[in-house]
Amino acid sequence: MKRLVISLLFLVTAGMSVAVAAGGKADPRTMSFPELRFEIPAAERVVLECGMPVYLLRDTELPIINITAMVRTGSVYEPAAKAGLASLTGSVMRSGGAGGLSPEKMDDELEFMASAVESGIGSDMGTVSLTSLTKNFRRTLRIFCDVLLRPDFSQKRVDIARRHLIEGLRRQNDDPKGISGREINRAIYAGHPLGVVPTFASANAITRQDMVDFHRRFFRPDAMILAVSGDFDRTALLKELNAAFGKPATTAPPALPDIPQPTADFRPEVIYGKKEVNQTVIRMGHLGITKADPDIYALRVLDYILGGSFTSRLTMEIRTNQGLAYNVDSRFDAGRRFTGTFIAETETKAESTGKAISLMEEIIAGMTREPVSDQELKAAKEYIINSFMFGFTSPASIATQRARLEFYDYPPGYLENYRNNIARVTKEDVLAAARRHLKPEAFKLVVVGNAAKFDKPLASFGPVRELDLGQQPGTQGGNHDIH
Incomplete structure (x- = not known):
């Protein structure tokens, strides 16, 4: 297994070297490589x-x-x-x-x-x-x-x-x-x-x-x-x-308690935790999808384009262009038994808190307005498909992955069909999935920091519920407008 991965990495590296030697400086956005062929080892x-x-x-x-x-x-x-x-x-x-x-x-x-x-x-x-x-x-x-x-x-x-x-x-x-x-x-x-x-x-x-x-x-x-x-x-x-x-049990296993799916209640909320720190921590999101959602492959592509890479829209604008944060990302965490989440996150200096929140919400909303570019789509699909093999770098990871798929009742052929399902995603699929599953107007927004230093009041994003961080965990503070 180790030798297989090393050989594939060698081929990729060699291809990059040839490209650089042939054309001087290589632009990673325009470089192309032969298709990597990787068969999933069987367990x-x-x-x-x-x-x-x-x-x-x-x-x-x-x-x-x-x-x-x-x-x-x-x-x-x-x-x-x-x-x-x-x-x-x-x-x-x-x-x-x-x-x-x-x-x-x-x-x-x-x-x-x-x-x-x-x-x-x-x-x-x-x-x-x-x-x-x-x-x-x-x-x-x-x-x-x-x-x-x-x-x-x-x-x-x-x-x-x-x-x-x-x-x-x-x-x-x-x-x-x-x-x-x-x-x-x-x-x-x-x-x-x-x-x-x-x-x-x-x-x-x-x-x-x-x-x-x-x-x-x-x-x-x-x-x-x-x-x-x-x-x-x-x-x-x-x-x-x-x-x-030993032998089979003589009694049937007790049925698991019937736990309902989380309620899809998309209502906005602003939650503030006061901490005397210079760096504000920002989290925003809402309920997401389960593994059975037909949009899961389009959302994997969306993840990469929106906030899952160093060339993502969130990173390029908030980190590279605006210099507001070192790290910013977002992701749909597809639930395996229960509906998962969509969460976007960053940390920024207190004085740019409002600007960072507004930019994040605007960039996320932009995914629902028009299709992604051909270049974004191509880069996302190539990355997801070509990095697929790194989920199988050891015998333990392969056997565990197979067992986990059965444990969570994934359909037969899920892994074998994964790359083809990603390859079939279109710009229209990404846009339709974004419109169905991204709801920035209904974000739960959590902000932890020093509101006295914020560039705009949190109340401008909606009524604020302030956490009482001196209380025991599991209790909640009242609602307060923060100015």
Whole structure:
């Protein structure tokens, strides 16, 4: 795999060198290259005796084996009164010992073997991963399975993890970027589990038994998918996995709670957080799309043109032409189970806050008014198609990608058809998608900084709700006009 990527990079570099030698200075906007041909390496799909799907990709370049288990769980399934439960459960599964092995002994044994086992739970997926030298795989697999299926949740480690969460809550208003990221997400997902954040009350309400119950509810072999890559013997590996996960369960897995999609409520809002800083943090956006939206390929092209590259419209105007910011970008984050977001962001000096906001809104609105240029369309499609191969730079990434597609119910052939679907996007497709999905008049606008230094009042963008950053996380301040 590594040799394939290096060879492709060599061909691209060689092509650039020839172009420079032939014509002196090369203009990257007008250079052309032969089409890169890249076939996605296949991973074998097998099903264990317990019914668990496993994706296998053997690679003997290094004597290492990697495994990732993907589990159907997530913070969207935790009670709002105990926000943070999923994250703490995912952390203490590994840190709190498992299978009767104390946390300290597990740490020592893994370190001695140069192995790693990690666990975590996000919004809609739980993961447990393993990295091991081939010679130590059997023992590391046992620890991995214990963490995955038989965690002990040491009370001492539960208390430590809770204290870390609470300390993080105490500090979370220290970072203006952290504030803006949290608040834009809460605003877009208001009223939905994706918009819930932990509070001191919810953190203190979580008990060890809550973690035990949450784990027991979701972590079953028939609710998981494995991705395995590296230096293994296929027959021996499958024997080990079947022995580790056993026979099919005698009871059906509990149905996941029915979590509705976020409400598509496109109403503008201006949210201000006062921080005595010279640099204003700006976030704006609204609800986006899911992976099943037919406009997803046109929006990938739009992303590149609007705010996803160094030649994007946002970057060229706000950074290059106006000098208002070092970084500015935007992106549709296509939701896999739940509707995702569109967010544009930048940081600028306090005295140019209003100008930066107005420019961003105007540039984004411009995408809905007229088609992109032929040059923009060509550059975007070529970049997306030619960079596609970099998503498959290691056996682990290939196997994991395949497993993730099944985990999230992507249609068959999604990867194989991706480049052709991008290649078929037209200027008209981009314009139509922009008009359907970009709503700058309905942005949630989050601004964190010192309003006394702003070049124009935030109230000029709409009624302002000011955050009380001295309150506990999870509470909201009142509405105030900022002048």
